[in-house]
């Protein structure tokens with residue numbers, strides 16, 4: 618009886634089979650993933666995953682890719698940390714509450730000097746035994762390991778278990794063959810050959826949304842086209858986002874006048890602004906005057922005369938300059954501050 622082959626990335630059944638170097642591998646028509654069917658035994662005794670690619674420029678590019686999306690004080694876990702070179706490069710850029718690793722090869726002795734803790738057991742076992750607590754890391758990383766594993770999906774599942782709900786997952790692996798001019802890779806220790814689609818599909822199956830990805834990342838001369846990706850748990854639509862009205866530029870302002878009662882009222886303010894803080898709307902369209910939007914009346918610009926020290930929110934991107942100019946020309950006596958929707962969206 619022949620074993621049914623399932624694509625490890627997208628779970629499609631019976632992908633196409635090709636033969637390279639006398640060994641069969643798949644070619645998935647759905648996600649373009651390729652995985653070995655015939656696997657030669659490989660001696661990992663002294664093979665440190667992720668041990669190549671310690672050229673300073675490579676470590677810089679890799680660490681910068683991660684660090685730009687990571688704050689200080691994170692708890693990090695790197696699976697296949699080799700001698701801890703990435704850990705060291707990241708520690709030069711960010712502070713970490715802890716930086717732990719998993720490494721089976723003797724390289725872990727070197728890593729132990731650079732990391733807080735280095736484990737030498739599979740992540741699944743560490744989670745099951747409680748040696749590593751579930752949902753305890755802000756970032757879980759793995760560089761050039763996934764392609765060596767029989768079951769990369771199990772590895773992503775374990776990494777996800779170790780990750781906090783809002784944590785960040787980093788993966789780097791050769792992109793396809795790992796070299797732009799080589800059509801395939803016959804490294805006998807590589808079981809899986811990922812591309813952008815198959816890696817992101819695999820992550821998506823585990824509820825992880827890829828937020829940044831790049832190809833052409835150089836590991837070394839042979840794997841000069843590597844793929845690196847950062848992912849986090851997929852956000853549930855409808856979860857309350859930080860309100861635009863919480864922006865520091867509106868701190869201490871009780872009520873604002875919203876200038877612009879167009880489509881941005883429904884598309885932005887209804888979802889992301891505390892509507893109770895809107896005193897009234899201003900719009901130049903007289904047909905809107907006297908109507909009520911979300912409990913606040915729509916008026917003409919003259920309504921600013923009924924009060925003083927107004928904070929005006931310019932609720933238009935296209936008309937921002939014109940509205941600001943009109944306020945500057947005619948309403949400075951009544952308007953203390955002008956804030957625009959583009960400012961609230963800016964940072």
Ligand SMILES: [Zn+2]
Nearest residue numbers: 624627645648
């Ligand atoms: Zn597939």
